[in-house]
């Protein structure tokens with residue numbers, strides 16, 4: 342089976358994790374927690390990073406840190422993994438769904454403004470599959486209406502927009518280190534920001550708002566959360582981050598070969614290339630049009646029969662049971678590409694032969 346996206350564990354992961362085990366520093370404090378935060382912030386060229394137990398927690402923490410809560414509306418695409426939306430719901434806020442762009446699969450910024458109401462407090466752009474939302478236009482809208490921008494950059498570590506990394510373009514950016522992500526800690530997440538107050542508050546909230554009295558007793562002035570990542574996992578994160586440039590280069594080289602081999606296939610649409618966006622190609626994705634020789638679902642089946650793991654695009658969250666009846670704009674493109682999109686194998690370790698095999702199957706060779 343050619344897998345969809347598996348981790349690459351070839352660096353100092355064993356060494357650093359062993360160090361935690363050998364020294365007993367396995368829990369939520371330790372040098373690797375500090376190092377992972379510092380080095381992740383440095384990589385992204387931001388002031389601060391706060392590590393969390395997963396990406397969903399990072400998103401929830403970001404929203405709470407910004408003071409968003411009960412009844413506040415947050416504009417989010419329906420074409421996303423449900424975590425983006427659940428993070429809004431967990432804090433009593435209200436997701437308002439916006440459509441996506443057909444050429445890039447991410448939030449259509451032209452459709453955001455009409456969804457803003459007096460209750461809107463934030464916009465959550467989600468850079469799905471590695472492509473960046475048009476952040477200059479989005480930030481201009483946010484500024485005009487005095488809204489926060491929380492980037493869900495969980496699928497776009499290393500993507501750049503006008504030379505700046507995804508996740509650094511709003512008030513707070515959030516990442517996931519789930520097993521299928523560009524770097525992984527098994528499970529994990531990170532929140533990044535250039536705002537020192539937000540970073541301080543997020544760290545405080547993520548650690549049960551713990552402060553220590555003179556005599557060593559623990560005090561808590563607010564209801565906090567245990568969103569911390571253990572040192573053991575942070576050790577893996579530090580090792581993974583050491584190799585991020587290699588991982589991104591491999592993904593981009595793989596995407597180039599996919600592009601070459603698929604560009605002339607009738608009925609297959611490739612994602613748009615734009616000079617100002619350097620896609621990290623977390624998951625290389627295509628659309629299957631009506632003039633392709635078989636349907637999208639038939640192609641998924643054929644890929645499976647040939648030992649190739651692929652995945653259909655996200656189902657629209659606004660149509661899922663917990664969110665049915667939510668406020669949303671026109672969902673025309675979301676509905677369309679949800680039925681047409683396929684994520685193809687995108688592991689760092691994917692070989693040229695494997696990419697050729699996938700493309701040959703698509704080309705029916």
Ligand SMILES: Cc1ncc(COP(=O)(O)O)c(C=O)c1O
Pocket residue numbers: 395396397398421422424425467469493495496516517518519528529530
């Ligand atoms: C778009 C998106 N948002 C949020 C998440 C949540 O991350 P996690 O699984 O680490 O909680 C993921 C990944 O799983 C994701 O793909």
